[in-house]
Amino acid sequence: MAGKQTLNIVKLKNMKKKGVPITMLTAYDYPSAKLAEEADIDMILVGDSLGNVVLGYDSTIPVTLDDMVYHTRAVARGAEDTFIVADMPFMTYHGNIDESLRGVRRLMQEGHAHAVKMEGGAEIADTVKRIVQSGVPVLGHIGLTPQSVNQIGGYRIQGKDAQDAQRLMNDAKALEAAGAFAIVLELVTEEAAADISKELSIPTIGIGAGRYCDGQVLVYHDLLKYASPYRDKRFVKTYADVGSIIRDGIAQYVKEVKERSFPAEEHVFKAEYKAEISETTLYGGKKEKVGTTS
Numbered sequence: 001m002a003g004k005q006t007l008n009i010v011k012l013k014n015m016k017k018k019g020v021p022i023t024m025l026t027a028y029d030y031p032s033a034k035l036a037e038e039a040d041i042d043m044i045l046v047g048d049s050l051g052n053v054v055l056g057y058d059s060t061i062p063v064t065l066d067d068m069v070y071h072t073r074a075v076a077r078g079a080e081d082t083f084i085v086a087d088m089p090f091m092t093y094h095g096n097i098d099e100s101l102r103g104v105r106r107l108m109q110e111g112h113a114h115a116v117k118m119e120g121g122a123e124i125a126d127t128v129k130r131i132v133q134s135g136v137p138v139l140g141h142i143g144l145t146p147q148s149v150n151q152i153g154g155y156r157i158q159g160k161d162a163q164d165a166q167r168l169m170n171d172a173k174a175l176e177a178a179g180a181f182a183i184v185l186e187l188v189t190e191e192a193a194a195d196i197s198k199e200l201s202i203p204t205i206g207i208g209a210g211r212y213c214d215g216q217v218l219v220y221h222d223l224l225k226y227a228s229p230y231r232d233k234r235f236v237k238t239y240a241d242v243g244s245i246i247r248d249g250i251a252q253y254v255k256e257v258k259e260r261s262f263p264a265e266e267h268v269f270k271a272e273y274k275a276e277i278s279e280t281t282l283y284g285g286k287k288e289k290v291g292t293t294s
Contacts, residue, residue, distance in 0.1 A: 007042055007083040009115070009137050009181035015042075015214070016203040022182075022215025024205055025223065028054045028071045032220055033078030044079055045117065045139075045217060046072040048087040049146070053221040060146045063089045065103050072111030085139050086113035090147045093118055097130050104136050117184065119145035121171020125178040132179030140175035142168055143209065144187035159192030172196045172204075184217060185209040187235070208235030 015022055024043040027033040028050045036044055050071055051057040072086040086107045093100040107113045115137035118124055128138050143158040159165040169192075172183055182203040185193045190210025197204040197213050206213030218236060221227050225241040256262035 006081050006114075012043075012083075012182060012203055013201070016201075022203055022205060024215055024217035026050075026217070026220045027075050027079070028220070030074045030078035033075040033082070036220070037079040037082045041082060042215070043083045043085060043217075044075060046075050046084065046086045046111075046113070047117075047219070048089050049219055053219060053227065059149060060087075061090045061149075063087075065089055065092055065106060069106050069111045072107060072113050076112035083114050084112070085115045085117050086111055087117045093124065093127050093131075097127060100127055101131065101134060104131055104134070108136060115139055115181070117141055119147050121168075122174035125174040128175060128178040128180055137181045138179065139205075140172070140180040140183040141186065142171045142175070142183060142188075143185045146186075155187065157187050157189060159189040165189070165192040165195065168192055169196055169199065172200055176200050176202050182214075185213060208233075 012022060022042050024045055025036050025041050026045045026047040026049060027036050028046060033044055046068065048060040048063040048068065050067065051060045051063040054071075055063070055067070057063070068086055068089050072084065076084055088100075088103060088107070092103040104116055107116055116131070117139040118128060118131075119141040121140075121142050128140065131138050144155060146155075149155065159168050168185075168188060172185075175183055180202060182205055183196075183200070184205045184207065185196065186207045186209065188196075188206070188209040190212065193204065193206055193209035194212035203214035205215040205217050207217045207219075222233060222236045223239050225238045225243045226246075228243055228247065230243060253262070
C-alpha cells in the first residue's frame with residue numbers, strides 16, 4: 001500500500017525480539033501481490049510452489065530459474081513496498097558456487113527480489129554463507145523440503161522422534177551460523193518447531209509447524225481456496241472460497257450469453273444518428289434482424 005514502510009532483515013529480527021508475529025504469504029503475479037500488499041502482509045514469498053498452483057506441475061521440480069525471474073518481476077511490480085523473497089529453484093544452488101551466484105544475481109537484478117530462499121540444512125550451509133557474504137539476504141527452509149520430495153519419500157511430517165528433531169535443530173543452527181536471516185519450518189511437529197524457535201536468535205516462519213514459530217506463511221491458493229479441485233490440508237485455514245465464486249461467476253456469464261440476456265441495453269453503445277441496423281446475424285441457422293439505433 002502507498003506509504004507502507006518496507007520491512008528489512010533487521011526489522012524482522014527485532015520483531016522476533018519483541019514477540020511481534022510475522023505474516024508471510026506466497027504470490028506469483030501482479031494482482032495477487034497487489035492485493036497482499038493492500039492487506040498489509042509483512043513479506044511476500046514468490047515460491048516455486050507456483051509449479052503446483054499456477055503452472056500445473058505435480059511438484060516444484062520442473063520450475064526453472066526463468067520461471068522464477070518472470071514471476072518475481074511481476075510480483076515486484078505489484079508490491080513495491082513489501083519485502084519480497086524469491087525461491088531458488090531445483091538444483092540451482094547445489095553445484096558450483098559461481099553458478100549459484102549467477103542464479104541469485106538474476107533473481108535480484110532481473111526479478112527485483114529483496115532476498116532468496118533455499119531449501120536444505122547443514123549440507124547447504126557453505127553455499128548460504130557465500131551468498132550472504134556477497135550481500136544477499138538468505139531465508140532458509142528445513143523440515144519438509146518439496147524439492148527433495150522424491151528423496152524423503154513423499155510429503156511426510158518431520159521431527160516426529162527425538163533423533164529427527166535433533167537433526168532439524170542441527171540444520172537450523174547451521175543455517176543461522178551461515179548467516180540466514182530467518183528459517184521456514186515446513187510440516188514440522190509443534191514440539192520440534194517450538195524448541196528451534198526458542199533456541200535461535202533469528203525468526204522462524206512456520207507452515208504446518210504449529211503455534212510457536214515467530215511467524216506463519218501460507219500459499220495464496222490455499223488461503224483463498226483458489227483451485228479446482230481443491231485438496232484440503234490439515235495445517236491450512238481457508239479464509240475465503242474464491243474458487244467457487246469464480247466458477248459460479250463464469251457459469252453465470254456462460255448462461256447469460258447462451259440465453260442472450262448479455263449484453264443487455266446498458267452494455268451497448270449507440271450511434272449519434274437514428275437508423276435501422278441493417279446488419280443481420282445468424283441465430284439457429286436463420287437470419288434475424290438485430291434492431292434499430294437512436
